[in-house]
Amino acid sequence: MCGAVRYAIAEKPLATGLCHCNRCRPQSGSAFSTVIFVHRSAVTITGETADFEDFGSSGLKVLRRYCPRCGSPLFTVPDVTPDLMMVKAGGIDSNEWFQPIWELFVTQRRPWVAPIPQARLSSKAIRQSEEEPRGPTVGDAAFVALQIAARVGGRF
Numbered sequence: 667m668c669g670a671v672r673y674a675i676a677e678k679p680l681a682t683g684l685c686h687c688n689r690c691r692p693q694s695g696s697a698f699s700t701v702i703f704v705h706r707s708a709v710t711i712t713g714e715t716a717d718f719e720d721f722g723s724s725g726l727k728v729l730r731r732y733c734p735r736c737g738s739p740l741f742t743v744p745d746v747t748p749d750l751m752m753v754k755a756g757g758i759d760s761n762e763w764f765q766p767i768w769e770l771f772v773t774q775r776r777p778w779v780a781p782i783p784q785a786r787l788s789s790k791a792i793r794q795s796e797e798e799p800r801g802p803t804v805g806d807a808a809f810v811a812l813q814i815a816a817r818v819g820g821r822f
Contacts, residue, residue, distance in 0.1 A: 667757075668736035671713035675704055675753065682755070683768035684782065686775040689720055693730055693739055694754070697776045700764065701742065701752035709751065715740060722746060723771075 679702035690699035716734040721727060726745040732738060742752040755764045766782050769775070773789040781787075 667738040668733060670735040671711065671715055671733045671738075671740060673709055673711045673740070673753075675702075675709055677704060677708040679704055680750070681768055682764055682766050683770055683785075684766045685752075685770040686779070687723070687771040688774055689722070689728070689730075690742070690771075691774075691776075693718075694756075697779050699739075699742075699752075700755040700766070702755055702758075702764070703750055703752055705749055706743070706751045707749070709741075709753065717743075 681703040683701055683703070684698040685701055686698045690701075691697060693699065714734060715731045718730040718732065719727060720730050722744050724744075724746045728745065729741075729743040730739065731741040731743060733740060738757060739754050740757055741754065744751075755761050758764075766785055768788060769782055769785045770788045772781070772787045775781075
């Protein structure tokens, strides 16, 4: 927001999504967080960032990186996926192209937020619930991230 931190991403996103988890919602200041999944090695950061150390549903550490000058959330860096990170789509200069293909933690989605048509769904529930009629649910965001990592070079 303030321009003190700039970054470049040297690859197309592996996936795009909305995260409805109980940690991303308050961190984003909204009902969900808009993210793109990229390889950590593809991101070059210029400027000082700060980290809030959190823990994900896996129990492993998650760094929530932000701008210390204006407080804007920038990245989510989970230990569960050592090669991947999530970039907050709202911080990308030109993000008109953003269209979520995943919804993470859909069982925590606010009731007034409509599902994204054709998006793949993920929740903490192993079984598919009646609230999630469009596609498979999986264990948690870590599993989704591992699926994305396995599809490097592939298309969803």
